[in-house]
Amino acid sequence: MNTSKFNLGRRGTKTQIPSLVNRPQSRFDPGLHNFVVTHSPRVSLPANTKRPQTSSSISQQQQFIQSRSESDHHKNHANSTSPVNLYGAINNNVNSDQIIKQNDANANNNGSNHHGHHRVSNFEKGKPHSTPGVTKFAIQSSSSFKHNLNGINHNYDQSLDIFLGKASALPLHAALEQFFRQHFEAKMAIVWQEIPHLQLLYSSSFNITLSHSSGLVGYSFVSRGILKAFNPSDHPAYDQTVDEKFCSPNSPVVIFPLFDYRNNISYVIEIIRSTHSKEFTDVDESFIEWFARKFRVLSQWLKIEKSIDPLLSDIMQLMRRDKFLPVVRAKIAGFFDCRSSDIFKYDKKANKIIQYGETIETIDTSNAGIVGDSLLREQMVNVVRTKLNNNYCPDVDKFDEPMLSLPVSDSDGQTVYSIVLRGPNRSAVFTKDDEDLLKKAAPFILLGFTNSDTFSVIDDEYQNSRNEREGLAALLEVVEVISSQLNTKKLTELIMEKGRSLTNADRCSLLVVNETRDRLITSFHKGLENCIDIPINKGIAGKTVMEGKALNIADVYETEFFDSSTDMETGYRTKSILSVPIYNHLSEIIGVTEMVNKLNDKPFTQFDMKLIQIYNVFCGISLENAKLYQESLELSHNLRSFFDTAFTMSKSKLSLQRVLAEILMNAKNSIHAEHATILLIDEAAGVFSSFFSSLDHYPQTFPITTGIAGQCVKTRKGIISNDVYSNQFFYRGIDNFTNYKTHSLVATPILSSDGAILGVTEITNKTSGSFTKKDMKTLQAFSTFASIAIENARLKNIVEFGDSEIEMKKYIGKSELSSTSIPTNLQLTDAQKLTVTSLNCFAVDFQGILHFKELFYFFNLFKLLETFEIPNESFFKFCFTISGTYNDVPYHNWTHACDVTQYVTYEIITAGLTNIFTANEIFGLMTAAICHDANHRGFNNIYNVKAQTPFGILFKDLSVMEMHHITVAIPIITRDDINLFHSLDSNETKNMWSLFISLILATDMAHHFELVKKGQGILDEGSFSFDIPENRLLGLQLVLKVADISNVSRPFDIANKWCDILCKEFFRQGDLEKESGIGLTSPLNDRENNDKPKSQIGFYNFICLPLYHVLAGIFPPLQVNVDSVKSNLEVWKSMVPPASPS
Template sequence: MSLNSPQLSVPIVEEWLDSNKEALYEIFLRKADLSLINKWLLIHGYSALSEVAPYPTKRGSLSNESSNPSSPLDKGDGFFEGRHVRQNSKKFLRQDFAKSKLKSMFRTYEPTSTQESATESRRSSLKEMRMFRSLPPNSVNMLSLLIQSRVRLPRYPSKDIDHKRDLRDQNEKEFFLEIVKDISNDLDLRSLSNKIVANMSVLVDCDTGSLFVVEGKLGGRMTLVSKLFDVHSGTHILPSTTGDGGVTVPWGKGIIGYVADPRYNDDVDKITGYKADTLLCMPIRNADDEVVAVAQVINKTESPNGFTKEDEKVLATYLTFCGIAIYNAQIFEAYSKEYERNKALLEVVHDLFEEQTSLDSVILKIMQRAVALLKCERCSVLLRDGTSEASIICSIQKLNLKRKCVVTSFKKVFDLAYPHKNGQSIQSQDNHLSDNRLGNKIAELVLITGETINITDAHSDARFDPESDRNTGFHTRAILCKPIRNRDNQTIGVAQVMNRIDGYSFDDHDDQLFEAFTIFCGLGINNCVLYEEISLAAARQAVALEVLSYHSSVSAEDIVRLKVQKVPDALTLNLDNFKFNDFSLSNDEMLAAAIRMFKDLGLIRRFRIDYEVLCRWLLTVRKNYRNVAYHNWRHAFNVCQLMFAFFKKTGMKRHLSEKELLALVVACLCHDLDHRGTNNAFQQKTSSALAQLYGTKATLEHHHFNHAVIILNCEGQNIFGNFCSEEYGEVINLLKQAILATDLSLHIQVRHKFFAMVDSEMKNWDDRESRDILRSILMTAGDIAAITKPWEIQRKAADLVMTEFFDQGDKERNELKIQPQACMDREKQDELPRLQLGWIDGICLPLYKALNKLDSTFKPLLDGVLANRAAWEVLDAERLAKDSVIATEV
């Protein structure tokens, strides 16, 4: 009948087809060919198909693995299920290559009922797998490009379970070809596992199945891990029961572990609540005949007698192809991990060269990368303290190691905890080796031996100290510890990571990767040390240039004038009097008085000091004091005069050696060399060259000492020139201790020991520690002795001190834009009496009371403090009364 006939026209046919959709679909599926489908796609703006699935689905639904979303196939139309879109020539090449390989593999499969045919089929497939392993030279590059570009080989579109079951009943050979093609190009192990389990369930007609992949070969503790398990025959996928990777079965445990063991391990049943009646479990092998996975199917649905020999043969044949797919996916996964690791190492290198000014920042960045890439719970870096080395013979238990080595401590410990496990924390602190909070016993062994330690179970290893876990609450399972070496291959520290997050021990890949991290860590430390050395050198140069620009050497005329000048006796100058007037002598008279003190203490004669050298040294010392209000040459001389009085009026001299007397006198004259009129806190606030050079502890005092050494080392100015090297080193150390003792923060740390010794009425001060404390106390007592002088002298000295303080406060307010302390705030100068009372009660009175208790000849100093306190108290009362009147008037 023609469509042009009046009985059957085109509109009538269209109307009938519109009202009979199922007939339309059936006609299209039977009659349409590839050219017709491509014509329709091109007309509607889609890409042409490479092929069309030859079988319609029973339900007309797509699987979860639907392909390219650029065509209407993803909209769920039943017509177009199973299409494969070609979008570019590169995909054509990859797809055709994969298809050619699949065709060669398909030829190896011939359905048979004999065991010999199945064996021959397996051998042929293994041969193809070995051919796959013999990758061409550029295969690594291809994998790298795939990983880097995130491009994947096109997957064969999966059919749903019902379609596969129908195809199995209609044509077994086509069904087998279908399920092999289903897994041919899938490089994602989780997705591949899902497909394999679903296909096995249909292949042997079972209720549920599982696939366990072998993991942990390199770590020494192999296990079977299922990313997905218990996939029922009527479902596509079920989520795993654990958050990061399914069920884990120990190697060799139960049927899954042993595969052929007659015992059944019901651990999985306990997890899922599923009861297994019949079970078939088989290994999946790679080209080297190694087990790479274990497949398990449970409960034959249509046979009460369980799985048959035929089921075993069919499943064994299919698992051969599964071995090929799993092997390809594992290769891709391994290369993906290697790519990510190399990328991370490049990022570490970038971080290393981006930040070289801070050791803490460099190590923190490296540890953050290590924790993220190694996926561990904790990372620590312990840097060796090279200042406390001692050569001994070490005998290390459990290692049977006896060798000459270096015992040392860790001066810095950096600890980074994985945020999701322990709360992120970063520590940089001074630690001694006896501090085992971070498991330092293992680190000590690595530091001594220079060899890597990899512990799989810390608490069963005799080298691990469990006390560290009890102290921190951190449970250590696995430890990987390596030495950090510098460019000279010397061990400068130790790096360690603890506890892989997945629970496994650290394997060879982790070891190699962490080795790279320790190399980068060594480079980073080396670069930071070099940078710090350069910074110190620059700061040292800046200080030296500043000093040289301010000071100049003394003239020969000045030396001759002082050398021939008549030096008055001590009685005339009143040098041995505690009430000495600090402002009674001129600058030149103070030089002569200093020579008198050297003479009367017998220092010139005892140490054979050249008189001209002494004159030149004194002139240079005076020249190197700046013109500031208080901390100048006059203050240095006044401190020396008090020390001279201590030796003449009290019994302190009998407790000290002659070298100590010399060091104390020299220290008094040098203790404020090149003082700038600002304190240590100001150096730190302004990040001055002095703060960069000497650090934050006793900044100015270190500068004063170094400046004194510079003067001594100048030609013709070394008053210690007749000492042997040992004596010279001894007196220089005494000089340093005495100058540093003038830092009040150090005095606070020492005085409680002195007070305890005095309270115990100790008479013997002959031991080294006692004399060190006594010298420090005498230096402080002389340095602050202006508070003990008659009121007129004390008040004038206080005004000079406050002049310096107010100048510093002005700089802080105007230059640093910060509020100065009350004692340095010019706007609060009326509070001087109250501040002085606090100074006397907090520092001065306790010190001079202790000295008076030690030796009653110090009583004039204590009396002077008490008299001045009473005077300041009167002024403070007047201030309070004045403030009260003003408040009343307001």
């Protein structure tokens, strides 16, 4: 089992505890009640010292511990040697006399006579002191002390035997705690395991943690020495919040570290006696030092590591990744006794991270949380609480809990995996044991993971290869049929027979939609004497046509829509049916194939369905375009690409991007080229848009006249160039941009069914040889597929959104759709802007798209699109849709709506109404101006009521046409893809609709005199206060009413033209009134007896001037319009011939 491809610890942990080799260590002097510091340097094992090999088996470790215990008990101490150890240059088996001599020598060398102790008088002030030359703890040199040591030393080996016995039966921390508690007759012994990555010490027994510098335990850890205290609370490092939980005052305590064979601290031991018990002596300390030396030598064999064999037995089984992941995640979580586990993969080249958890998700490297940080730095991360980490991301790191992430680099260095453990079930943190065990298991886990990946790929390739081989064989036979048979009926019969054979069906039928698209007729059948002719919505075939999807039915008699009449007529028993629709190039269903009764008495499979869908594509092609089959014959060596393309296009739910990408890649592979690109034309921006390219970093857009693609559009012909750098039309900028060298190129236009150029397909750099005319024909065939796909997508858009989608693409680029700034192609010229903001504007001159440009300019002028967050796409659709409701009548048409909106804009600017009314009010006024005559039929309210038109009956006692205009406008304004008022809150929306409706209702001439009288009455009473809501509404209503009859205030030549247009509509209504016999509703409608000057004089005097006077009284700057009306009135008066003398 090769796990060398994975590298653990590729980078070392950056945060390490500083070496404290020269830091003094403390001992407690029971005589002086002071703390004594002894120097315990860190010393490594000699280079020539051989360490026993680590055993991977628990039983082997237990045997070793037992044998070691027995050998130590019978060992000749005088002849044994040991490497230099933690507490000084003393061999493992020295006797008490040697200890005394060594320490007497140290004492004499240091000139100390304080009963063998080294005092530090200023230690309590936090200033440790060490005496030069002191390399070992100080021991009393009295003869009695020597005698005691001699007596005790003989029991050390027996104590070691006791400890080893416990270590073989218990976890190491439990063995240590039990051993020291019994040996020292202590109340409690606590083992604190060091967790370097967390900078913490952890007690398994109490499931708690301490920082490296917390309290007495932390002091012993940092000083790397023995801390002995009779009264712990007197020690300067005593921390009540930490130490009081275990060390009550007057409870003797001794704390010391245990080092492993690498001279790293593995554990800190805290031994506590009951209150007022005897203190720990120097003899105890000597035993501790002796035990520490033994522990360091034996440390690599003492801990019985958990075997990973049970885990390996599951994860090394070969299976697909979708089956492997749930199994291995559960096994890892169970093995490490944690809540859950995940696997992450970081691909450096692609710069992406994939999480293999309950689901497989791709994660942004910039927001990948703690796991991402571990992967990017390739360092193990162990955290106590995820939310306290600076890199925490809730989507990746999940709950606030301990987490351990171990990164493992692949041998190529381009992929980094991480195994993540979350939420230990029985401990507060993940310990160093967990870290070590995970490091040991990780290469095997990831080997199993990569094996499952490889197996999945191989299995997929095998299945796909088998399907492709079968499909390709079938297609090759279709090619033979096409080459030898031009009769469509016989051709289809042979194709369907092969399909029946491949699906192992008993019978098959082809039902074709008739020309009137109301019936289905069998053009090929087996087992029937006569053709079947059924309604298009009958039976399973009918359901297939109506729903436009394939049906795979295991038992047709369990379905309510199966037509059993054929079975009854023929005596044949139908059980299973595979019914698949056939589409033409317009995505219209032209027929249905039915495979009947699979011969093995099983239902048809998913592969059967896919295969018949592919065949039906070719059936549709043969029925709709025989020429395409002939071209397919000439390109027989490329049929595998056509197979893939047809299969892709049969998936109606695929996006246009996916379909074109599949078509393009099939073309590239078929022609044997390096790269391929589809460029679509953006008519609005006048550029090519790189819809899809196999080249990285291809420009998003470039001018439509650029390069060979531009020449292709210009000539409408395909182009072959096998030396592009000698071609005058080749654009080298793309090569510079992509850092790719183009040598040869073939390009062909993508033509729609009506001959319009939709874009260009380009194939670059043939892998061998040069591009030929045959390659051009192949590319043209694929371009035909692309054209069909594009047109189908556009047809779907038209069905969903209407013609506005097509029109909008002409004037608004993709990047401008979501903007609120005026699109480039909808900008007015400076001269046009001056015209549309003045009185001298004749709306008839602004036809077609110019009206749209006007409206975009008006709404942008008052910042309505920006303020109310209306993107260009929504506003264009609103203008397009509302304009479509206006009828082609002489006067009350779309031009009149834009004319009224232009005059409202002129009034707002002239009177400074933006300083008086709110943005909401201006927005409502402008919107009402656009919609105020929506779907006007050219007849006034009197006619509708009198002629009893549907509108007249429906709104008889109301403002007939105005109510109709409102009911037409509301659904358009609220349509999901328009929704002009979407940015308003509920209260604002209610007020906006109230304003909108009130403004349009005010345009009813039936309310004219009432509104004028109301306004004049307020003016007669004094000033017109805009603080009164009713006055504000009245002011807005009058502004719109004046705009509705604004023609009378424009320069006379414009006013006269509008008069003629209005008369046409009056005469049109008058003619109908005469024909229907209801009589003329107004003298102005009489074509034969029309006196234009007189009618205008009356209109000006009785209707217009009173209204204009009131509005000028409210908004004085609009007095200029009153003057203009009066000026025009004088011209009309001058046209009236003088009265003849009576």
